[in-house]
Amino acid sequence: MRTVVSPWSAQEDDARTDVTCPQGTYLVDCSLVKGSIGDESDGLQLTAGTCAGYTGFKRQGVKAVAVCLQQQGLQFTTRAVISPRIPAKKSGVITCPDSHPHMINCVVWSGWGTSNIVHYPNVDQGTGTVRIDGGSSCQVYCEIYNQATGYCLLSAICIDSSLETGLWGGIPA
Secondary structure, eight states, X not given: OEEEEXXXXXXXXXXXXXXXXXXXXEEEEEEEEEOSSOSOOOEEEEETTEEEEXXXXXXXXXXXXXXXXXXXXXXXXXXXXXXOOEETTOEEEEEOOTTSOEEEEEEEEOTTOSTTOEEESEEETTTTEEEOOSSSEEEEEOXXXXXXXXXXXXXXXXXXTTOOSOSSTTSOO
8 A cells, every 4th residue: 555645735725736647546435634723624525546635714734645555456346435415414325336346445525624513433524534344335424514606526436346455444344
């Protein structure tokens, strides 16, 4: 496994910083490093091979951190899955497709901050990283103050069933 870290984002509201896994590796984890101004960010978003971190209204810089895995003889593929918009004061769930049934990372983003979002089962509310205990889905309650226009997005990394050994805690053995 290889960890790749983005540069610090700009210190302004909604600034984005990206990190992409090197060619020949797969994104298997996405997390956020925050500056020193408390527990606040707009969270994370995933796409195929890219982990994006966003600053919050306190304008502290953030870094996106990707963990990338090279196949090295293992046979597996990953797929990024993104939810539709989850309106404020509503629950949303994201589920892996049958072709990639094991969820190994789930994150949440909201342009209105992640500090007040209630996640199931557990979350680091300042970074938007949702902990999962194996399985194929994660859920969020989008508890944000801006009910008129506010929304949340879940995104996840799912892995196919050809990798059935527990290489790390997120994949069932």
